[in-house]
Amino acid sequence: MTVKEFFKGKAFKCIIALLCVLLISGIFLTIMNSLLAVTDQERFDRAIKKIYGKAVKTEAVAVADYNSNATIEEAYKIKDDGNYLVKATGKGGFDNGTVTCWIVVKVNKGAVGGIEKVVIDSNSGQSYISYINDKFMAGFYGDYTAGQYFNPNEGFIKTGATRSATAICNAVNAALDYVNALFGNVTVDIYEDCSYIENIDTRNTSHEATEEQVTFHIKTKGYGNAAEFSIDVTVDKNGVITAYAITTDGSTAGYGKNMHPAIKDGTMFVGKNLEGVLGILGGGVDLDYPSGSDINTGATQSNYLCINAAAFAAANYEQFLTVEETPDDNEEGGNENE
Amino acid sequence: MNKYKKITLDGLIYQNPTFMLVLGTCPTLGLISSAFSSMGMGLTVLVILTLSNVIISLLRKLIPDAVRIPCYIVIIATLVTFARMFLDKFLPDLYESLGGFLALIVVNCIILGRAEAFANKHTVAESAVDGIANGLGFTVALTVMGIICEFFGKGSLFGYEIMTFKIGMLAKPAGAFLVYGICIAVFVYIIDGFERMRRVKANKLARENLLKEAA
Numbered sequence: 398m399t400v401k402e403f404f405k406g407k408a409f410k411c412i413i414a415l416l417c418v419l420l421i422s423g424i425f426l427t428i429m430n431s432l433l434a435v436t437d438q439e440r441f442d443r444a445i446k447k448i449y450g451k452a453v454k455t456e457a458v459a460v461a462d463y464n465s466n467a468t469i470e471e472a473y474k475i476k477d478d479g480n481y482l483v484k485a486t487g488k489g490g491f492d493n494g495t496v497t498c499w500i501v502v503k504v505n506k507g508a509v510g511g512i513e514k515v516v517i518d519s520n521s522g523q524s525y526i527s528y529i530n531d532k533f534m535a536g537f538y539g540d541y542t543a544g545q546y547f548n549p550n551e552g553f554i555k556t557g558a559t560r561s562a563t564a565i566c567n568a569v570n571a572a573l574d575y576v577n578a579l580f581g582n583v584t585v586d587i588y589e590d591c592s593y594i595e596n597i598d599t600r601n602t603s604h605e606a607t608e609e610q611v612t613f614h615i616k617t618k619g620y621g622n623a624a625e626f627s628i629d630v631t632v633d634k635n636g637v638i639t640a641y642a643i644t645t646d647g648s649t650a651g652y653g654k655n656m657h658p659a660i661k662d663g664t665m666f667v668g669k670n671l672e673g674v675l676g677i678l679g680g681g682v683d684l685d686y687p688s689g690s691d692i693n694t695g696a697t698q699s700n701y702l703c704i705n706a707a708a709f710a711a712a713n714y715e716q717f718l719t720v721e722e723t724p725d726d727n728e729e730g731g732n733e734n735e
Numbered sequence: 736m737n738k739y740k741k742i743t744l745d746g747l748i749y750q751n752p753t754f755m756l757v758l759g760t761c762p763t764l765g766l767i768s769s770a771f772s773s774m775g776m777g778l779t780v781l782v783i784l785t786l787s788n789v790i791i792s793l794l795r796k797l798i799p800d801a802v803r804i805p806c807y808i809v810i811i812a813t814l815v816t817f818a819r820m821f822l823d824k825f826l827p828d829l830y831e832s833l834g835g836f837l838a839l840i841v842v843n844c845i846i847l848g849r850a851e852a853f854a855n856k857h858t859v860a861e862s863a864v865d866g867i868a869n870g871l872g873f874t875v876a877l878t879v880m881g882i883i884c885e886f887f888g889k890g891s892l893f894g895y896e897i898m899t900f901k902i903g904m905l906a907k908p909a910g911a912f913l914v915y916g917i918c919i920a921v922f923v924y925i926i927d928g929f930e931r932m933r934r935v936k937a938n939k940l941a942r943e944n945l946l947k948e949a950a
Contacts, residue, residue, distance in 0.1 A: 422813035435821040
């Protein structure tokens with residue numbers, strides 16, 4: 398075939414036809430793309446409108462984290478009403494997953510007034526997230542009282558997605574802490590500098606102390622498939638655990654029955670100090686996750702959380718023991734006043 | 736019968752792409768759990784089908800036979816991309832509700848089928864009417880099924896809650912499949928009924944004419 402024949406042939410005609418269609422399509426789409434492209438600002442405005450139900454003017458606010466259970470991703474002040482819109486990612490979801498939410502924090506007379514709206518933005522690995530409905534979200538709405546923290550087990554309907562609900566509550570609590578901090582009301586976490594707090598929900602943990610002993614009301618975080626445990630641990634002034642009781646069993650899907658019986662009734666910890674508790678996991682200073690030990694009972698994650706709670710109590714009791722005031726102290730105080 | 740009337744009736748009823756030809760089942764089953772989404776999908780297909788029919792009919796003498804299918808695909812893909820841009824810009828809610836099914840219109844059998852079976856053999860006006868008729872047939876079918884599925888599956892209509900009683904399965908593709916089958920059966924039964932009546936009427940007329948001639 399000569400060059401002339403090729404240019405007169407059917408193949409050339411086909412190539413030209415196809416190229417022309419492609420070229421015209423390409424030019425058309427390029428023009429349309431420049432005319433119809435949606436900017437990032439437009440997308441952001443749409444997201445805000447979806448949450449707010451109307452278009453509002455916003456002003457970005459610098460983010461900071463005041464709560465270890467969640468991360469503040471973005472925050473905006475709504476110029477129209479002074480409320481804050483916070484995007485927070487709550488930890489502690491199913492299988493250590495997270496849920497990211499947009500939270501509208503109502504502001505009333507220069508302080509946090511409550512939660513106006515919570516909208517789920519995205520999640521990681523939360524297969525039951527669709528169980529979270531408007532009725533659950535309604536549990537967040539209402540007036541805020543100082544120091545209030547949301548807990549999925551109190552004031553919310555049961556959804557069947559407890560772990561995802563926990564992550565959402567963590568996100569909302571973090572948003573509240575963040576906005577509170579913006580108004581100068583930084584919530585002090587007294588357990589922040591304690592040891593072995595990785596799996597301890599320090600915001601929901603409390604203690605009662607005397608000169609002789611400290612009783613911790615510990616709330617753990619979820620770990621893997623195990624949800625939060627509530628455990629009361631009493632440690633005497635010598636650092637020995639004298640009482641250990643699980644008040645809320647966080648084992649899920651019936652795994653509770655597989656827990657180590659001595660952990661479940663607390664006898665494994667009573668009479669032990671920190672060294673003894675760490676000895677359960679092999680004696681290292683780090684709280685290593687047990688592998689190949691007699692703690693691997695089929696509910697290892699639950700066992701691990703319980704050991705973590707015992708280690709937390711035994712390691713930190715000392716700083717919370719009440720110190721008896723001596724007459725010398727009073728005298729010194731008196732002298733200062735003079 | 737007027738040819739435009741015939742094209743219209745074929746697209747709407749006798750060769751309805753959804754109920755008679757069972758084409759475009761992927762978006763049908765995926766979207767009919769919501770009346771809003773199914774109507775949106777139907778209208779989007781109507782516009783793309785009409786435009787693709789018109790463009791292909793216009794170019795039918797310029798596009799060589801050997802490359803007609805690639806050319807049709809490029810034209811349809813261009814129109815679908817344009818539709819996506821348009822919906823994303825002006826109707827973001829619909830764009831989100833259609834999701835991946837919007838891009839899948841490129842491989843929708845109805846559009847490529849009408850291009851190959853009709854538009855490349857007929858005039859621009861006829862192709863436009865065929866596109867509108869088939870698009871309307873698809874839209875009406877999807878919307879009717881969407882209304883049924885949303886009403887019984889979610890207890891709502893176009894997003895507005897109407898009743899608390901609901902059959903959850905009907906809001907899912909499995910339920911949509913069931914509704915789709917029932918709708919096809921009812922549609923074919925009605926069309927058959929009309930056809931029978933028409934035949935009986937025609938036979939009666941022919942008998943009367945024969946009797947008249949014999950007399």
